[in-house]
Amino acid sequence: MATREVLSSKTETLNKYLKLDQKGSLMAEYVWVDAVGGTRSKSRTLPVQDYKPEDLPVWNFDGSSTEQAPGDNSDVYLRPCAIYPDPFRGAPNIIVLAECWDANGTPNKYNYRHECAKVMEAYAEHIPWFGLEQEYTILDHDDRPFGWPTGGFPAPQGPYYCGVGSGKVVMRDIVDAHYKACLYAGIKISGTNAEVCPGQWEFQVGPCEGINMGDELWCSRFFLSRVAEDFGVKISLHPKVMPGDWNGTGLHSNFSTKEMREEGGMKHIEEAMKKLEPHHVECIKEYGENNDLRLTGRHETGSIDQFTWGVANRGTSIRIPRETAAKGYGYFEDRRPASNADPYRITKILMTSIFGKL
Numbered sequence: 602m603a604t605r606e607v608l609s610s611k612t613e614t615l616n617k618y619l620k621l622d623q624k625g626s627l628m629a630e631y632v633w634v635d636a637v638g639g640t641r642s643k644s645r646t647l648p649v650q651d652y653k654p655e656d657l658p659v660w661n662f663d664g665s666s667t668e669q670a671p672g673d674n675s676d677v678y679l680r681p682c683a684i685y686p687d688p689f690r691g692a693p694n695i696i697v698l699a700e701c702w703d704a705n706g707t708p709n710k711y712n713y714r715h716e717c718a719k720v721m722e723a724y725a726e727h728i729p730w731f732g733l734e735q736e737y738t739i740l741d742h743d744d745r746p747f748g749w750p751t752g753g754f755p756a757p758q759g760p761y762y763c764g765v766g767s768g769k770v771v772m773r774d775i776v777d778a779h780y781k782a783c784l785y786a787g788i789k790i791s792g793t794n795a796e797v798c799p800g801q802w803e804f805q806v807g808p809c810e811g812i813n814m815g816d817e818l819w820c821s822r823f824f825l826s827r828v829a830e831d832f833g834v835k836i837s838l839h840p841k842v843m844p845g846d847w848n849g850t851g852l853h854s855n856f857s858t859k860e861m862r863e864e865g866g867m868k869h870i871e872e873a874m875k876k877l878e879p880h881h882v883e884c885i886k887e888y889g890e891n892n893d894l895r896l897t898g899r900h901e902t903g904s905i906d907q908f909t910w911g912v913a914n915r916g917t918s919i920r921i922p923r924e925t926a927a928k929g930y931g932y933f934e935d936r937r938p939a940s941n942a943d944p945y946r947i948t949k950i951l952m953t954s955i956f957g958k959l
Contacts, residue, residue, distance in 0.1 A: 602609065610647060614754060614840075618758075619690060619691060620900065621887040623693070625649050626646050626648060626649060627648070627649045627694050628644050628646060628687070628692070628694040629657070629694070629697050629740050630644050630687060630696050630697065631643055631644070631645065631660055631699050631892065632696060632697065632699065632820065632823050633679055633698075634701070634711065634712075634714075635669060635711075636667060636669050636710075637668065637672070638890075639708045639826075640826060643662065644695055644887055645658075645781045645785070649858075650745035652695065654682050654684055656666075660679040661677060661678045662676075662677055663677075664676065664701075664709070669701060669709055669710070674704065674821070675703070676704050678704065678900050679699035679702075679807075680700045681697045681698070681699050682699060682700050682704055682816065683697075683816040684698075685698070686785075686786050686787065687786070687790070688781070688782035688786050688824065698816055698825070700714050713815075713945040713949070714761070714812070714816075715817060717946070717949040720821070720924075721948070721949075723810045723959055724952055724956050725811065725957070728810060728858070728859040729857070729913060729951075730807070730808040730809070730862070730932070731808065731809055731813065731854065731856055731945055731948050732805060732806075732807025732808045732809070732854075732932075733802055733805070733852055733853070733854055734805045734807065734851070734854075735804055735821070735822070735852055735940065736801060736851050736940045737803070737825065737863075737940060738801045738839070738850055739800050739801075739829070739836065740784065740836070740842070741803065741834060741836070742833075742834075742835065742871070744811075744835070744837075746799065746801070746842060746843060748771035748772075748800050749800060752823060753809050754845075757846070758848065761795060761798065762794075762795060762799075764795050771800060771929065772800075772802075773795075773832065773836065774832070775832050776793050776802050778828045778831070778832075779825050783821050783824055786820065789807055789809055790805065790806050790821060791804045791805045791807060796850075797799075797847075797848040798842075798848045798849075800802070800868035801842075801848070801850060804821065805943035806818050807855065812948075814944055815944040816824055818944040819944065822838075838850065839940070839941060840890075840892050840894060841868070841891065841895050844894075847900070848879065848900045848901060849895030849896075849939075849940075850895070850939070850940035851902075851938060852889070852938040852944075854934065854936050854948075854951070855932050856932060856935065856951050857931065857933070861873070861931065862930055862931065862932070863930055864930055866930030867925070867930055870921060870925070870933055872934075873918060873933070873955050874910050874933075875957045876920065876954055877951075877955065880954040881907075883950075884935075884937065884950050884954065885905060885951075886935065887943075887946040887950045888939055888942045889938055889939025889940065889941045889942035890939065890941055892937075892939040893917050893947050897940055901915040901916065903916055903918040903937070910940055913926075915936065916934070917932065917936065918937050919933050919935055919936065920933065920936055921933050935947075935951065
């Protein structure tokens with residue numbers, strides 16, 4: 602409690618400075634994805650005006666300090682690709698999502714957005730919609746799920762999912778702060794809920810079309826880390842934070858095309874299942890690290906070794922919602938991706954598995 606009071610005091614002090622006139626300048630926070638699937642950022646001052654990504658200056662950073670470049674050729678360039686209002690500093694300040702490019706003019710090894718964007722452009726006529734369900738676990742600084750008793754374990758799973766009340770959920774203030782930050786920035790966050798494992802939460806982003814899905818999920822992940830920073834806790838995207846009889850943490854991926862959303866779309870969904878099955882191993886390689894610890898066939902998952910699908914079945918690789926089956930059109934949910942998976946890699950391989958590689 603004492604720690605939280607100190608942090609609150611600092612926030613009140615900061616607010617005094619956030620109200621100061623910026624004299625025609627804005628702060629642009631450039632955000633990028635690093636080598637291990639985390640976000641990094643740094644700020645620069647620009648004149649106040651309405652910017653499009655192409656109007657913003659290309660910047661650079663020391664890639665040797667982020668494992669994205671060697672020390673003898675360390676400059677990595679930041680090419681702006683999306684802009685959002687800054688929920689932490691307020692207007693007129695902005696968040697700038699940027700791609701990483703090497704000095705020789707090629708995408709950085711860890712720039713998965715570039716190829717994903719080409720796929721989305723090539724198959725744009727199908728109007729692909731995505732909705733990603735980002736699960737995460739709130740940790741204390743001992744890397745233990747927040748709210749778990751020291752040296753022990755909470756009661757078995759059951760009361761925590763969508764739970765209400767002390768002893769069932771923790772850190773709802775972080776969840777609500779993140780929710781508001783996303784709404785302020787124009788992120789298509791569609792909801793939140795407490796998850797099955799204590800200390801575990803989920804937020805959903807979407808539906809987003811094409812490359813916007815990856816952009817908005819990465820920006821929302823950055824926001825979550827920044828909010829957690831303010832509250833003095835850590836966010837884990839590890840798919841199995843605690844071994845044992847606890848649900849893992851995933852990034853369930855909802856997908857549909859124009860054809861699937863129209864009358865008779867169930868035929869296109871079933872055709873997609875046939876096309877996805879032979880690419881199962883290839884998809885798993887794109888679906889996050891340590892996913893084998895989660896995809897065991899237990900705790901609402903399918904086995905990592907087998908592709909399965911079914912209606913309203915959360916123990917399969919792909920779940921077709923009961924409503925979709927009843928109406929005969931809609932979307933499907935790929936339950937395989939781990940919580941730490943890159944949304945650009947997920948959305949790209951769903952497209953190329955169904956429509957073909959470029």
